[in-house]
Amino acid sequence: MSAALLSGFALGLSLIVAIGAQNLFVLRQGIRREHVLVVALLCAVSDAALIIVGVSGAGWVLHSVPWLVDVVRWAGAAFLLGYAALAARRAWRPTGAALDAHAAPAGVPANGPGTRPVTAGATTLPAVVATCLALTWLNPHVYLDTVFLLGTVAATQGADRWWFAAGAVVASTAWFLSLAYGSRYLGRWLATPRAWRVLDGAIAVVMAAIAISLVLPA
Template identity: 65%
Template sequence: MLTSVLAGFGLGLSLIIAIGAQNLFVLRQGLRREHVFVVAAICAASDALLIALGVSGVGLVLQAVPWLVDVVRWAGATFLVVYGLLAARRAWRGSDQGLDASVETDSAPPAGSTSRAGTSTRTRLLPVVLTCLALTWLNPHVYLDTVFLLGTVASTHGDQRWLFAAGAMAASVVWFFGLAFGARYLGRWLSTPRAWRILDAVIAVVMIGLGVSLVLPH
């Protein structure tokens, strides 16, 4: 039981912390200290819904066609290893993405706001919510990672797949709220390309390890 929860938590966290537009947006809002709770809640709730859809949908298909278990296991393992290798390449070569790219306009007024006498007004909630929803639901990778991949891996846990899903959902809550509210303390470390390379290296190790574990004899 605990193994499935921890596996879901580990895989969910590994997928979420990959550098992307959504995380940079959450980080930016955290640094700005604007609508932090709302942004984190939208991301976590969206992930929970997508994970539930993936686990329930793939589970129904596998019940109807049992031989697909091996197919989805190998597909999931392949994707995890490839994903890990890509992260390893980013860690080796470095990435152009970093905190500076997302907060380079911090000295200027946020979109939808005006500035007077060197100060900027607080960004309205609606534009922030719409931007967060767009970055979450209009990203094609979220469906591949959260619905297909997590659903596929969850199916290998059999009757404990919902425990796996619960672990992945918990990872979303921990990550998004931790990132949003902890951004003010992480700024100095996440502002360098070297920090992102270290993060990518960790992702690579976890992803490749999980991928290999899917095809090893249990």
Template identity: 60%
Template structure:
């Protein structure tokens, strides 16, 4: 279980599209519980699928991973453009700071897309975690419990812990920097996905 917790955290803590989105929603205090629930529950499903043997199926259908790579790259590129627009146009940022909130459906849809259209989720969570867990024989389900716990702890801490950074983000300039970083991360991930799909 501790091995699963450690590997799960090592795979999930790295900055990526999903983590950047959870952090941003936590800072905005906008549908945080829903975002945390979607991300954590999705991870649990993916971990259990990997431990249950779905990774072996994915290895036999490589075109499926390629299709997810391309779809994920297109989505991330679009999200990068939106983040860059917020960073470069103070008027867009001012409208956002003025209290306009995204609807729950849009936020949940974005969280689902950032999770399920990310091929790294399948490569890391399903294939890698699944194969490491499979090597543990009968203890693989305890390993899965540890990996699932890592996801629950991480997303809860990131989403609800982001409020501690609110004083830093009281200034519009800090939001512009965050959105600039998010735009760069999303664009870089989109490019890496397209390169990997080639």
């Protein structure tokens, strides 16, 4: 049991700790202090669902029906290119977004209880949720890694495969919460609009590179 749990934790963490579209989005929302818990929980719950699907044996579908991966690949590439274009636009035509350590949320007096850094040009919760879900479920790597690869390894654990799955779920949840809430400490370096232009420019480049890598032959 303990060996399967640790194995699942190690493999789950190794698959998810990488620079990707989903992690970049979580990082950006954490830095902006916008809907942080919602984003972290959405990613963790989505990952847990995919892990359960893979461990349940549904990963064979990807192997049996390869065209499903192609559909997700092209849809994901199109979405990532669109997101990259939006990030590039923010970098080229900045909105003035910056962290204000002295600003207070709506309804909270300045310098009063609950005061926290906020950013200009806040994104609505529905928009954040939609983007987060798209970046998660339109990413073909999540099916190949989380469903197929992790599910295949879990099958080798026999009766302990669900302990293996539990370890992977714990790793995923710990990672997204750590990334979302740990990224806020980068705020001191993002207190100017110029810093946000650099960040959005980097996000645009990485997103576009990931999109191109999805459709180019290996």
